[in-house]
Amino acid sequence: MRLGVTPALCLLMLIVACSGHAPELPTPRAEAPLATIPADQWTEARIAIEVERLRAALAEEVPQHTRCGAASDLAWIAPAQAAIAGAAMTIDRPQLLVVVNRNPMGQQLCIVLARRNARWQVIGGSKVSTGQAGRPASQGCVRISATMSRFLDRHGVLDASYERAARADDRILAVLLPDRQPTPLACDALVNIDSSEQG
Numbered sequence: 001m002r003l004g005v006t007p008a009l010c011l012l013m014l015i016v017a018c019s020g021h022a023p024e025l026p027t028p029r030a031e032a033p034l035a036t037i038p039a040d041q042w043t044e045a046r047i048a049i050e051v052e053r054l055r056a057a058l059a060e061e062v063p064q065h066t067r068c069g070a071a072s073d074l075a076w077i078a079p080a081q082a083a084i085a086g087a088a089m090t091i092d093r094p095q096l097l098v099v100v101n102r103n104p105m106g107q108q109l110c111i112v113l114a115r116r117n118a119r120w121q122v123i124g125g126s127k128v129s130t131g132q133a134g135r136p137a138s139q140g141c142v143r144i145s146a147t148m149s150r151f152l153d154r155h156g157v158l159d160a161s162y163e164r165a166a167r168a169d170d171r172i173l174a175v176l177l178p179d180r181q182p183t184p185l186a187c188d189a190l191v192n193i194d195s196s197e198q199g
Contacts, residue, residue, distance in 0.1 A: 156182030
């Protein structure tokens with residue numbers, strides 16, 4: 001199985017490159033909200049509330065979303081854990097990972113809650129395209145639906161570093177949506193897996 005972790009900034013650049021045009025820049029807001037909460041401030045109840053909020057938002061905002069169930073969750077979680085371990089990435093707080101399965105027979109994206117010493121959970125996802133059947137797109141390119149793109153941006157799923165940097169830099173703040181509701185579970189990593197290479 002091919003695994004890898006890609007920084008979120010690369011995903012943004014690749015989405016723009018694949019779409020052929022740059023996104024419109026929103027009008028800057030006066031201040032940027034804090035996107036992450038330190039690990040020592042999380043409680044099980046707080047995590048559960050945020051997971052359910054994100055699931056409900058995904059169902060409402062992404063009409064063609066996929067819901068992963070208990071039977072299929074492990075098919076996302078185990079390869080994501082292997083990719084994280086292989087990349088020597090540390091999960092030091094509860095955080096979301098955007099996992100992309102590049103299998104030519106069924107390309108999908110899945111948002112996974114990763115935790116250091118607790119059970120990982122699947123939030124949900126959507127179908128994606130990483131190229132035409134049997135042929136990869138340009139290196140690392142993931143084509144996602146407009147509604148999934150808006151969901152990821154609106155909830156700052158891949159924007160943890162951007163949110164921190166935006167507090168001190170208005171140029172970065174200008175790139176973020178003015179009506180965003182960033183999740184404190186935000187991350188910076190896109191995890192690539194390919195289930196067609198399992199064996």
